[in-house]
Amino acid sequence: MLFFAGLAFLSVAALADYQPEAENYSFSPQVGSGSGRSYAIMGKGRITAVRVWEAYNNYIYGFQFRYDSIWTEVSGYHYGTPQEMELFQGEAIVQISGKYAHYVQSVVFTTSLGRSLYAGQPVGHSFNMFPTNKNAELRFISGRLHGAITAIGAHWAVVVEPLNGTTEQL
Template sequence: MIFDKVFLSFHRMLLFAVLAILPVSSWAGYQSATDTYSFSPPVGSGSGRSFALTGSGRITAVRVWEAYSNYIFGFQFRYGYIWSNVSGYRHGQAQEITLFDGEFIVQISGKYAHYVEWIVFTTNMGRSLYAGEPHGHSFNMYPTNKGAELRFLSGSVQGAITSVAAHWGVLAVPHNVTNKHI
């Protein structure tokens, strides 16, 4: 009888320990998942309609439309082999960069006033795409997590782009997948 009480007591303690540890381990998994994402808040006036330029997978190319070497009018990303819709307008001259295998956007900088007037996308390989004219207040956006890259843009447009915000994340890419063209 004493053995049964000790045995039950041991199992209750074991059950209590497992139940106490389970939420902590779940929280630790949750925290590590959220540590792979960061957000750079919007810059610019923010007037007009909002947009979100999103897609699936890694960004493999970027297009930016500028007019008169001044305002930024539109953005378009290619995710893998598929071009997104244009956020903003296809107005003026398009500037474009195609990324190499393993290359991704790690910084967005530029200048803004009412509109976003100048923007620079910089990659982990040191290459950059410049569009617009450097007038206004400076901004600099980058991920807060090691290995993170630009996942999507959001912002506002009213004629030209009035605000832009960056969303960063660590992309989980299977080891056998590349950006190579077939």
């Protein structure tokens, strides 16, 4: 009887650890000094555009995403004219790279079609973020800011569009 109870416990524990959906999500840890207050940019639907503000062609001041047709609040500061990229239908952000020191010095958003948005000055330590699942795309970013962006991390997931046209995250 004790043997069957132990076997049942191990089976339940094994099932609890098995999460097939976990392979659809990944996280690229934050890079940068990480000082200041935290931010996160997220919304409903797919990312359809991105804006980046840079300070005097130097470090990154702020980010903003458009999810479907709705722009998020700016994380950081909107100073001057932003660098902006509008994504095509079915296009997704699949890589974020750049350089950081105390602040995030530069950032490059690369899409599934090979297009890129460059902002900032490439000085400092390099970083490269991408999903672990080849079908995943950028869902949101998070990090810290203190006058400008001091840290950035990326959250990736597989997104499917059902027959009714709304976006769902696996």
